[in-house]
Ligand SMILES: Nc1nc2c(ncn2[C@@H]2O[C@H](COP(=O)(O)OP(=O)(O)OP(=O)(O)O)[C@@H](O)[C@H]2O)c(=O)[nH]1
């Protein structure tokens with residue numbers, strides 16, 4: 157497998173902005189023909205247009221700016237861990253364009269200014285990066301880097317646990333296997349004890 161391409165956390169694909177519905181529908185129709193289906197049979201007649209519309213949701217993160225999401229911050233003078241666990245996430249494996257899904261855990265220790273962001277913004281950040289053709293490792297790093305860039309926290313820890321349908325429904329066919337990725341920044345990278353304390357909270361031990 158070739159190396160996973162790096163993508164800066166703030167890079168939005170440009171152009172196009174938004175799904176070209178007509179083009180996507182034509183491509184889906186072509187795909188149905190290519191696999192030997194009849195796109196004109198009653199059950200499939202509306203499918204190309206429907207899939208194109210569904211893609212506007214599935215890939216909405218391509219046109220959203222994660223940095224804008226994190227713009228809401230509060231001066232709470234909080235200097236300990238903030239952790240949102242078990243954020244459900246659905247993404248699309250960029251190798252096979254099938255889902256991988258599971259949970260994300262996002263935590264950080266605010267910087268010396270004690271600024272925190274809204275808790276929901278952590279879940280929104282996960283959504284922005286999940287709704288793109290993705291690789292789990294890259295998505296994990298992107299979330300950590302965006303948080304580190306904007307909040308300037310003492311540390312960031314992101315853990316994602318997911319099942320890849322490309323490994324469950326086809327290929328190696330191992331349903332139930334779970335892939336765990338983590339990205340740590342700042343104090344979580346430097347201090348093993350702080351990292352293991354946070355990991356225990358993430359893993360519920
Ligand atoms: N590292 C990583 N690999 C992934 C991710 N999603 C899917 N893959 C893997 O991407 C690889 C693609 O391998 P290829 O050999 O090019 O494709 P393939 O012949 O369809 O591979 P199989 O899935 O093994 O049948 C597979 O091993 C997948 O399991 C991900 O998020 N991260």
Ligand SMILES: [Zn+2]
Pocket residue numbers: 249250251252253254320322323
């Ligand atoms: Zn895949």
